[in-house]
Amino acid sequence: LPTKKYNKFLETEDSIWSLYKYFDGELFSGKKNQIKLVAKFISKISKLFIKLNINKTGFEYFTSKENNIVNKYIKNFDLLKKTFAKNSEKKFKYFFCEWEKLKKNKKKFNSLKKTFCHFDMHPHNIMIKHNKLKIIDLASIKYMPLEIAIAFSGLKLCRQTIHKNKYKNFKKIGFEFTKSLDKNLRKKLNKNFLISDLASIEIMRRISIILNFNH
Secondary structure, eight states, X not given: OBOSSOTTEEEOSSOEEEOOSOOOOEEOOOOHHHHHHHHHHHHHHHHHGGGSOOOOOOOOSSOHHHHHHHHHHHHOHHHHHHHSOTTOHHHHHHHHHHHHHHHTTHHHHHTSOXXXXXXXXXXXXXXXXXXXXXXXXXXXEEEEEHHHHHHHHHHHHHXXXXXXXXXXOHHHHHHXXXXXXXXXXXXXXXXXXXXXXXXXXXXXXXXXXXXXXXX
């Protein structure tokens, strides 16, 4: 709750956060007009992060530690069956195939030009009011490839739209969103990579964290 004395500050157990220019908007819901708005401005918002004073810390993908933990699960499939829910083998077989496919381009992914960007721009971190956007969770701004951050954000935003509206033609929606991102990032995006592969890179990193934790 806001402190009684200063209504523009938020106090937690060990820190105080400032709240400036309160924005009473709604969370991104996946409505058709909202997904068009976000697709249009998501790259412009990313460019604003460059002006912030942030440490140049980012991610390396497909590290030796991550590869070791994934290989343990590949070699010992019984371990996976014991650790996760029943009937999850099919999903993990897909994950292992995707991991091996993307790992071959590890050097290319890690050599992509880096900049400051929000790598976790999912629906609950985007607020909208009167066709204006506000981004929250600034702790998720990292020094990393813009392509990977935006591709992963696109995947999450598309998923929210499909789920919220119960769309069945999800391929068409994904294509339209990707096309819109490409249009706004034509000079920035590396054309050697598919948007879907770039989004999968971040998914792979997150799954490897879960595997390591459960192991």
